[in-house]
Amino acid sequence: MRDEREKILPYKIMPNPNLTAPSVDAKALKRVAIVDDHTMMRGGMKLFIESLPDFEFAWTSEDAREAMAALEADVPDILIMDITLPDRNGIELVKDVHAIYPDLPVLMMSMHDESYYALRALKAGAKGYLMKSMPNEVYERALRRVAEGGTWLSEAMSEQMVQMYTSGTKREGDDGLEVLTDREFEVFQLIGEGQSTHQVAAALHISTKTVDVHRSNIRTKLKMEDGSAVVRFAIRWVESRRMAAQ
Incomplete structure (x- = not known):
């Protein structure tokens, strides 16, 4: 485990004074x-x-x-x-x-x-x-x-x-993405944000070859015809999430 004496920030983050904590030993x-x-x-x-x-x-x-x-x-x-x-x-x-x-x-x-x-x-x-x-x-x-x-x-x-659980429906915009693993979903989301293979690899600390494998798996699982279709779908999905959050 990393030495706890590692260099830390030179400032102190203070708690919200409006939140009162109970007295504890x-x-x-x-x-x-x-x-x-x-x-x-x-x-x-x-x-x-x-x-x-x-x-x-x-x-x-x-x-x-x-x-x-x-x-x-x-x-x-x-x-x-x-x-x-x-x-x-x-x-x-x-x-x-x-x-x-x-x-x-x-x-x-x-x-x-x-x-x-x-x-x-x-x-x-x-x-x-x-x-x-x-x-x-x-x-x-x-x-x-x-x-x-x-x-x-x-x-x-x-x-x-x-709303999702009471209605018994999926969240709007999921579009079958539940078939992706958590790592594949990360890659999909970054693709949708317009990141290249090298940028995705750097963001996730993995090799570009691994990113390519994930992209291939995503295409297969989502039944897309090619990599370009995956990119277009990912961009539309990310944009729909941003619009829904506004």
Whole structure:
């Protein structure tokens, strides 16, 4: 596991003063671990956790391998995990964590819009999904909700999921994408954002050859005639999600 003395951000993220935390003793502190491949994000989250009176920083890991090794030695009360990791898709990692540590709540965070991944994250066993762009007060509320045994989603996403389950229909815009694996779905979404094979490879920390394999699998599973059809469909899908979110 990476040395916890790694360089961290030179500023302190303060909690929302309007949120009051209950008085707790050291034994009641909720220990939080962080899995993210960005040093600045790990450092910022570490400072944020340490600024909350009823939470305690446990450890950080930069990839899935480190995280699983760290969990064997020290299981925290809450695990915060990025969805995009250099050695494995975060949602696939959540499935493994949930299988081995079923009582460990996982709060996923990502730069991707929650309409892309929130449902997949919850199905994998996560207890919540946060976009990295959310303000500190939202992170604090999410942590407290998960610490109390609840599930965290934004109000808008919660309404979408309620409508989906009560109506018994798929979310508008899914278009059969449930057949894709979580990694294939990541590739599909990045293609839809106009990224090239090299850009997708860099974003997901995989080789261009692996991206090509995923693109081929996506084309086969979605029954598209060629790669260009996949690109057109992906672009339309991403645009439809953006319009729905407005």
